[in-house]
Amino acid sequence: REGLAARQFRPGYQPKISLTTGRIVGFEALARWQHPTKGLLSPDYFGSVFAEHELSIALGEQMIRQAAADVRSWLDQGLECGRVAVNLSSADFSDPELAPRILRMLEDAGVHPACFEVEVTETVFLGRRTATASSILNELHKAGVSIALDDFGTGFASLTHLKQYPVDHIKIDQSFVRNLIDDDVDAAIVTAIVTLGHAMGLHTTAEGVETEEEGAILRQAGCDQFQGYAYARPMTAETIGSFLIATLSRPMVMPWAS
Secondary structure, eight states, X not given: OHHHHTTOEEEEEEEEEETTTOOEEEEEEXXXXXXXXXXXXXXXXXXXXXXXXXXXXXXXXXXXXXXXXXXXXXXXXXXXXXXXXEEOOGGXXXXXXXXXXXXXXXXXXXXXXXXXXXXXXXXXXSGGGHHHXXXXXXXXXXXXXXXXXXXXXXXXXXXXXHHHSOOOEEEEOHHHHTTTTTOHHHHHHHHHHHHHHHHTTOEEEEOOOOSHHHHHHHHHXXXXXXXXXXXXXXXXXXHHHHHHHHHHHSOOOOTTOO
């Protein structure tokens, strides 16, 4: 609570890279806590906060506002950052006014919805909040915000949810990518997800890519994008600014890209 009040939570931005061109196409904003004595902390340390409804919503709002402000700052510098994605928790969907609240935050920052993406896990499609979640996601999608289904294949959602909800983007969970080279089953699952996504007109992103060999296999499978340590770890907003400037002057093309 003290950390939230002191605005010690900040996004750490991890680039999303096109597997075709090797260029940056967007970022995911990952929650980080700049603790006054313990240093920079990841959700592994403070993730239990999401079990508390009020704190979870407060953290989500702080992340969205900061991400929108950072996007505005990059655009003001003439830097193209693609879509920036922020994760929404199940608690966020308890607020039926979530969509207009997010759109208001973007408007306040002067950021067009087309610059923004929300990532949701399959849990938001389950239980009593299904109708509310559907309404919220449809309103955001209609306004131009992209909807990404995170950790695809690891939850309990049915494939019919890809039809029922306005999903634009599937994120392949890193548990399938981790053993991509040595496990034929994981490789088959990744290929199947990519094929399904493309058949439905959806973009696909592989998470947790750590080697060039994994990137080459994903590109061969037709995956659109990746994020992971093979390219970059999450960075601060200030670092991203200089990173984008360097990328514009000297494009960082991956070895497998054409």
